[in-house]
Structures are given as C-alpha cells and as structure tokens.
Amino acid sequence: MALPHVIRRSLPMRFLSWATEAALIAGPFGLHQPAEDAAELEPDIILTPLVGFDRSGNRIGQGAGYYDRAFLAHPNAWRVGVALSVQEVDTLTPDPWDVPLHAIATESDWITP
Structure with a gap:
C-alpha cells in the first residue's frame, strides 16, 4: 500500500x-x-478526495493541483474520486489541465462515466 x-x-x-x-x-x-x-x-489506483464532481468524471479538488500532476505522472493508474453523494453537481466545466476520473465512489453509489 x-x-x-x-x-x-x-x-x-x-x-x-x-x-x-x-x-x-x-x-x-x-x-x-x-x-x-x-x-x-508506482500506484495502480489513485484514490482522490473530492470537493465536488459530476457524472462525467469531472471534479473539483482542493485547488493545489497535486492530484492533476500525480495523474499525469502516473498515466496508467486508475483514477477514483472519493466523495459524499451530496457533493455531486449536475455539470462541471473542466479546465484544460483537469484530468477526468475513471470512477467516483460515494457512500451510496459507484459511478463510472
């Protein structure tokens, strides 16, 4: 681990x-x-804390870019966001440097865009 x-x-x-x-x-x-x-x-899976997310795999993080840089440095790792269902929004507009998630895990759902 x-x-x-x-x-x-x-x-x-x-x-x-x-x-x-x-x-x-x-x-x-x-x-x-x-x-x-x-x-x-070298991680196989990167669990990423979220501030917000949509069902297309877009996310809002803490704003420092750590996870965006980690995703680029480890392109073969599966990117999984971890959040509460109340953090879901209808739509987010990603910036060009934002890397989408492969899945989102909440307390009630497993979302795969």
Whole structure:
C-alpha cells in the first residue's frame, strides 16, 4: 500500500510505501504520511478526495493541483474520486489541465462515466 507524501506545494506528491503498523509522521497541511525515506511506489489506483464532481468524471479538488500532476505522472493508474453523494453537481466545466476520473465512489453509489 502506498500513501501520498507531500513536502511543499512546489514539489510533486509522491506515493510512498506504508505498512499498516508503521507510524505516520506529521506533514504539511495537517497531513499524516509515511516517513520520507519510505520506498516510492508506482500506484495502480489513485484514490482522490473530492470537493465536488459530476457524472462525467469531472471534479473539483482542493485547488493545489497535486492530484492533476500525480495523474499525469502516473498515466496508467486508475483514477477514483472519493466523495459524499451530496457533493455531486449536475455539470462541471473542466479546465484544460483537469484530468477526468475513471470512477467516483460515494457512500451510496459507484459511478463510472
């Protein structure tokens, strides 16, 4: 299993190995993440927290671009958004740099655009 690891906004997010018994360290933005010396892994699936989404796979994130850059860096990874159903909107207009999701998981639905 790999978890996101962030150092600062100007650097890309990495996915570092994490064993469930290993302690997480405090990171920026209130994150808990694997230690910086953990092995970097190539993710098969990237679970992405959402602020909003539509059924076409468009999304609104936190605005820092970490996941857009991660999607581009790992083009073979399946992109899955995680949200509550109340975060769904009818339509979002993506920006040119936005990468659509392959699926969205909510507490009540599995959406595949």
